[in-house]
Amino acid sequence: xxxxxxxxxxxxxxxxxxxxxxxxxxxxxxxxxxxxxxxxxxxxxxxxxxxxxxxxxxxxxxxxxxxxxxxxxxxxxxxxxxxxxxxxxxxxxxxxxxxxxxxxxxxxxxxxxxxxxxxxxxxxxxxxxxxxxxxxxxxxxxxxxxxxxxxxxxxxxxxxxxxxxxxxxxxxxxxxxxxxxxxxxxxxxxxxxxxxxxx
Ligand code: HEC
Numbered sequence: 001x002x003x004x005x006x007x008x009x010x011x012x013x014x015x016x017x018x019x020x021x022x023x024x025x026x027x028x029x030x031x032x033x034x035x036x037x038x039x040x041x042x043x044x045x046x047x048x049x050x051x052x053x054x055x056x057x058x059x060x061x062x063x064x065x066x067x068x069x070x071x072x073x074x075x076x077x078x079x080x081x082x083x084x085x086x087x088x089x090x091x092x093x094x095x096x097x098x099x100x101x102x103x104x105x106x107x108x109x110x111x112x113x114x115x116x117x118x119x120x121x122x123x124x125x126x127x128x129x130x131x132x133x134x135x136x137x138x139x140x141x142x143x144x145x146x147x148x149x150x151x152x153x154x155x156x157x158x159x160x161x162x163x164x165x166x167x168x169x170x171x172x173x174x175x176x177x178x179x180x181x182x183x184x185x186x187x188x189x190x191x192x193x194x195x196x197x198x199x
Pocket of ligand 1: 079085098099119134135156159
């Protein structure tokens with residue numbers, strides 16, 4: 001009695017497995033590599049040192065990554081008038097694109113609460129070095145990447161001048177740019193969260 005009950009159950013299992021066999025066979029066939037599959041597809045080319053250097057343009061807040069060279073505020077006015085003023089206004093007051101200067105210097109809670117106050121480089125940006133990074137990678141908006149490093153220094157200098165952060169007769173290079181303390185820097189604090197529950 002006991003024996004035949006067991007047998008019936010075993011037979012049931014075997015039938016179930018038998019029903020699955022065709023599907024298992026198909027999966028096994030699909031996973032077999034095709035004899036004519038290439039081992040390499042030969043797509044793309046290895047990145048050269050120059051290719052990598054052209055992409056590796058990030059500048060840290062402390063100025064790490066800034067290139068050599070530099071420019072004066074006076075040179076910056078020439079670049080700014082040619083390449084930036086059409087969208088940002090002749091004095092950085094904004095036009096089709098955001099204002100870069102002219103905003104009131106108010107505490108951050110006021111700046112956040114009153115959306116009519118212009119957020120610009122002088123009252124909102126924590127690091128001057130980020131301005132160089134941003135202009136080099138993203139501006140002019142319609143031809144990003146077209147400026148030489150000296151032209152980026154020049155336009156950075158002019159935007160800082162428009163914000164009263166550089167004198168008209170001054171110049172800018174990696175050392176002097178890294179040394180500029182932005183008015184809004186004290187309103188930011190370092191985010192030390194790493195991951196998971198911290199966030
Ligand atoms: C064709 C129009 C155009 C030109 C020319 C242009 N910009 Fe811009 N700019 C923009 C636009 C649009 C944005 C906003 C981009 C975004 O939010 O992604 C912007 C954003 C910026 C910002 C960030 C503003 C902020 O506070 O968020 C800076 C700084 C800036 N531009 C500087 C420059 C400088 C310097 C030049 C000249 C070298 C320049 N731009 C030329 C259209 C332009």
